[in-house]
Amino acid sequence: MFTDSSFTFVLFGGTGDLSMRKILPALYEAHRAGMLAEGGKIVGVARHAEDRAGYIEWVNAHVKPYVSKNGLDETAWASFLERIQYVKLDLGKPEDFALLRDAVSELPGIRVFYLATGPSLFVPICHALAAVGLNTNSRIVLEKPLGYDLKSSNAINDAVGEIFAEEQIYRIDHYLGKEPVQNLLALRFGNALFEPLWRREWVESIQITIAEELGVEARGDFYDNTGALRDMVQNHLLQLLSIVAMEPPHSMDSDSVRDEKLRVLRALKPIDPRDIGKVAVRGQYHAGGIRGTSVPAYATEPGVKANTNTETFVALKVEIENWRWAGVPFFLRTGKRLADRVAEIVVNFRAVPHSALGPTALRPGANRLVIRLQPNETIRLYCLAKQPGEGMNLASVHLDLAFDQFFREGQMEAYQRLLLDVINGRLALFVRRDEQEAAWRWVEPILNEWAAANKPPKPYAAGTWGPAASSAMLAQHGTCWLEEEN
Template sequence: MASTNTTPSFTFVLFGATGDLSLRKVLPALYRAHRSDQLCDDGYIVAVARKSMDSADYHAWAREQVRPHLDMERIDEDDWERFLNRITYVALDLTRQDDFTQLRDALDGKPAARVFYLATGPALFEPVCKGLAAAGLHDGGRIVLEKPLGHDLRSSREINDTVGEIFSEQQIYRIDHYLGKEAVQNLQALRFGNALFEPLWRREWIENIQITIAEELGVEGRGDFYDQTGALRDMVQNHLLQLLAIVAMEPPHSMAADPVRDEKLRVLRSLKPIAIDEVNQLVVRGQYQSGLSGGASVPAYAREPGVAAESRTETFVALKAEINNWRWAGVPFFLRTGKRLAERVAEIVINFRPVPYALMGEASLRAGANRLVIRLQPNESMRLYCLAKQPGEGMQLQSVHLDLAFDQFFKAGSMDAYERLLLDVIHGRLALFVRRDEQEQAWRWVEPIMTGWADSARMPKLYSAGTWGPAASSALLAQHGTCWLEEEN
């Protein structure tokens, strides 16, 4: 029996259908939605790429390339074949407008509710949009744009202007997969659905907030791309600033798309600018050296394929941000991201202020005695730390915690972030996607950092692969009397 949550009829057109993003993320997410009966029977996938082959060849390619990125033990062979039967392959040169007539022919007779997913480089956004318009396919469609959308504010505006000539803002879905994570959604539920936390969610009760996205992996064969991008553009401008905005936003008047995005924009506009001459004091730029990662010896970033030998591209960023508004004035937000770090983890740490008086001993005054840790990956969870009396004589306090592990508490499995976001596109829900003014405000805030680095002759601070980054990252927090979570533990 089909789920009551199935999508309306749709045609999902996947550009770049043989690329890394498609095989690792998009197609597995669509299969999971199919497997859980989230996709209606009248839902079709049209895979578009340059490689010359037919649909049967593409199905064979998917069996070989996509299945390793799925939970193998949960694949039902008949179900997998039914999923592949949804897919039609079309070979196109995306730079040739005339070729889009072949796509129009392939879409003939399929549902007119169309999603165009651009799993391509930004250089192809313009020719794809113009090709769709020339073939008359854009009306009423929705277009999904993957990052990076430009390398600075100017290039971002150029891309948005180009796409905006063909598609209205309500048709454009700028995807940030961190916004689709279960724990991020639960952060909003925690704040706005419970009387316990919202009164505490302000400068009077919160000492500092830490947001970390750490990766064990290096550039993984993407040196040519990464050396032109770096951690600031790749992670801070989008993922980290979006998480900051969600943590710090005011309650919207509803959970509809624009009220939520309006509040995130207000946070981004309230970020205290980092002046160029403050960059070296407030921002740490690092680059990994050779070391042990995951028990194996790995090369330095500058020795990775595709990376310039004297590259100054950062693989690590830690910074202090402040929000100049009534709720958050004076509360430091510490953001951190990096490659080849000690473990793969993404988390938000809310450190509440200690009690004002040591009525029950010095432990109650310890920084971090009261803390909320929201884990986004690898396992989504929330953990609330507090102090409790140890059994026995005297008043000895000990840190204890209350856990909410989503996969253990809820019987239904957690939905993959890409699966949730792709279903939202098909349903036409914009709340979890980034609006143009949000994106451009984020670029506006990080540009002085980029300028400060470009104007400086300093090399990034080096750190060994498999560690938590350069020592300057710890020193940045020590200046404010605190430390990163793993250093305290």
């Protein structure tokens, strides 16, 4: 994934949390691995540091803790800092963008503008870039959330689309850059073993979970106006669902892959408002304990309204109305302050139609595929085998692909892969506008029904796996969440 093309990477929100924790560490790792063109430059844009020396001091203090799992390479770090320039700019003053134009006008290659800012600033920044002629020979990266609902999302996309062509716009979803997500495509479309089984005749159900131990941290103001459905389901979970369920693309070029994902999103069965209580669970964490540490209730977090009805947990039963998946339930789940930090996809295959080996072979989940996205990226295939000894007693065994053990070279972090794709002009792992619209169109009726009902979310103690209603929803279909079975 080496790029030999010069580039100028302009980072708006250059002193923000995302820049410090993810973006600059990812660029450093690409630099250390020799994946960035020698002449490529990084321009931090912010208003906190006075000059380049002050910005470099800020980067040294705030980025170093997040780089290099195997230790910091001081020589590589020093040469990485040489790439960095800085422009002090007030985003609320369009006239300041002339300073940015002057700073980058002589720098080489394609310009990448990364908007690591709040979505309310996306449109003003784009207009200001266009006003000083910086919307040509450029690409723009938009962080989520892109809007609050379909209307606001369309408003942002319309405004940005007047300034940048669709092929210049990179809507980032970092889950699409994770190694196991890429391996899911390889697993499905590169192996004759799995593709014939990847359909309703052989799949009983599929679970997709993104669970977090953390609460809202310092994002209370933002999160209380967003909630788990907007923050995680509309983007991350529906994108993972579309990759799991998509048809084989004609090729791996950007539009072929995104066309197939779009077909899945458009095939999602609309949720009838009368069925919301049966197929959608929303919860909110109360005080509890995680790994022996007491944590407060969501309603007492800084920035959160005391009488808030914002959900911190969502579980959904989803159906896809097409020939491949008709009748197969997809269970989606995400939440904060849950018992563990985990992101995984669980494919439960149907039991054998008749067993001469006893009831073990007939139990749900006897054959399953578990794709772990975090924290340990693995693919595990469960099947049944005879236990040693007398009699035909079956036991569950598994085959493992642990990426860090099988491949000697280190795995590439999601942001590193995605940033290199932006620089190299590869769009396949970024969300196209029509995908985003289809996701909002499906999610919005749920949001509207919850708002109209004005009922508080179901409580769950921090450190658990969410409200009991989440488990009850799966029990109605004769199954359970993976951790409950174990």
